Amino acid sequence: MKIKIKKDDNVLVIAGRDKGKKGKVIAVYPEANRVLVANVNLRKKAIRQQDQMMDKNFAEREVPLHISNVMVICPHCKKPARLGRRNEEDHKRYCRKCGKDID
Numbered sequence: 001m002k003i004k005i006k007k008d009d010n011v012l013v014i015a016g017r018d019k020g021k022k023g024k025v026i027a028v029y030p031e032a033n034r035v036l037v038a039n040v041n042l043r044k045k046a047i048r049q050q051d052q053m054m055d056k057n058f059a060e061r062e063v064p065l066h067i068s069n070v071m072v073i074c075p076h077c078k079k080p081a082r083l084g085r086r087n088e089e090d091h092k093r094y095c096r097k098c099g100k101d102i103d
């Protein structure tokens with residue numbers, strides 16, 4: 001299965017804890033079928049400081065989401081849409097809702 005999501009796409013989260021949130025894709029991990037979306041799926045991570053174990057800093061970091069949990073928002077019709085490819089050789093993606101090319 002080929003990933004149709006690309007870096008800088010805007011996506012809508014359709015499942016999980018952050019369902020309904022929108023964000024920009026900041027990284028794609030094709031091997032894991034996961035995408036990292038800005039400000040979505042934040043987890044607090046404790047950063048231990050070497051000398052001061054008592055003093056923990058908490059930072060919120062994004063955790064990658066599975067691609068089945070997000071849909072790309074079409075830049076033309078502004079709706080979450082399934083993307084298609086016109087043919088195998090063509091790398092251009094198009095929106096199946098409005099039919100316009102996305103790339």
Ligand SMILES: [Zn+2]
Binds near residue numbers: 095099100
């Ligand atoms: Zn569209």
